[in-house]
Amino acid sequence: MTETPEESAPKAAVGAFTWVGLVDRDPHDVLAEVRRLAAHPALREDSLQHGRPPKLEVLDGRLFVIAWDIDPDKVTKRPGEIIILTGGTGLLTVQWDGDRPARALRPLVERDDPTGATPLGAAYRILDAVVCDYEATVASIESELDQVETQVFDPDVEEDYERIYRLRRRIGHLDRAASALRQGFEADSDGLGELLEDDPGLRTFFRHMRSDLTAIADLLSTQRMTLDAVVSSHESNVSSRQNRDMRTIAAVAALLALPTVVAGLYGMNFKDMPLLHTGNGWVLVLIGAVVLDVVAVLLFRRRGWMGSNQRHDS
Incomplete structure (x- = not known):
């Protein structure tokens, strides 16, 4: 048995069967062990390739499983893989x-x-540990989804878009992993039943695992729809903030434009402009420009284009 790269013993007798465990080993070592179990050639090909999608099938009386080993505590770009072959x-x-x-x-x-x-009992225990991590992951996603919903729908909090898309990636990884195994149980239920004919107790355990995978897949489907609504609300919030920013920018530009127009008028070469030849006339013109800007600010604030009372709709 080889459970870690450092261990060198290739095999171990466990009860009435022999277990061979390989970790990141040369494909030739894997092929030799697959052939020893007299597996179907199609299973040999699947056993040698890293990065295969999850699956569960029964072929020529052999249970073959590719399971993604997902860490429930963090987002992973590349989940580990566990390949199980009984014979x-x-x-x-x-x-x-x-x-x-x-x-x-x-x-x-x-x-x-x-x-x-x-061998089938040991295969079940390995799969059960993987599925237990799936359950822990989906519970963690549910908790984080509640937090993200609260954040997105709170107008006083600016949501973390990176967290939203990390959550979407977690849901995607787990959904592909759990749904593929569930579909394998459904597609090969007859073959799996034949393998477990002599062990009705173990058949009950496998049936329970299938039920767990179905529940996980159903919850993930609901979580995906909920997250889609959250993403839609996030995009709406972003658009609303951009609209408010544009209104504010337009209002500030209008405030700057008013004194600019007044200065432009009095900068022209006319002799008969009002207050042009009046003592301290420039002060009156300046006051008039300030009054216009103050009136404009009050008007913009009333319409919700400036200040803390900006409207949250678009």
Whole structure:
């Protein structure tokens, strides 16, 4: 068994079956173990390629799973992968590192558990640990989504758009991971039932896992719709703020334009301009320009174009 790159023992006997665990190993090592389990050639190809989409299928009496190992505590650009292949009295696991370090599988495989000391029982325990992290992730997303909703719909708070799109990426990763496994359970329910004919207790555990995946996928669908509404509101808020900024800029430009017009008129070469030959006439002109600007400011504030009483609609 090889659970981490540092360990060198390639195999371990667990109860009545043999487990081989490989972590980031050469494809030739993986191919040799897949062939030892007499897997279908299609499964050999899927086992060797890193970055495959999640899946669950039963082929030639072998359970084959590719599961994304998602960290529930942070956003990952590249989730880890766990490949599980059962065959006869053998179990093969292949792990490919992502942004999250490879999960320790030994405690799961060797655990004394009601699911039994069989390859399918060990495969279930590994998948159950992965699905438990999915449940923790979807709960974390729900909590963060509540916070983002509160932030977006609070007019006194400027929302964090980066947080919104990080949340969308988390939902997307988890949705692809959970939905693919759920679809695998549905598509290969007959084949999985044949594998579990002699172990009705384990069949119940797998049925429960399928129910968990369905619940996760349904909740993610609701969360995606909620986040779409949040994104729409965020975009509306951005547009509204831009409109308010443009109104303010236009109002300031108008305030600057009024004294500019007055100065332009009195800067022309006319002899008969009012107050042009009056003592201290420039003071009266200046006061008039200030009065015009004050009247304009009051008018703009009343219309909500300036100041703290700007309207929040567009």
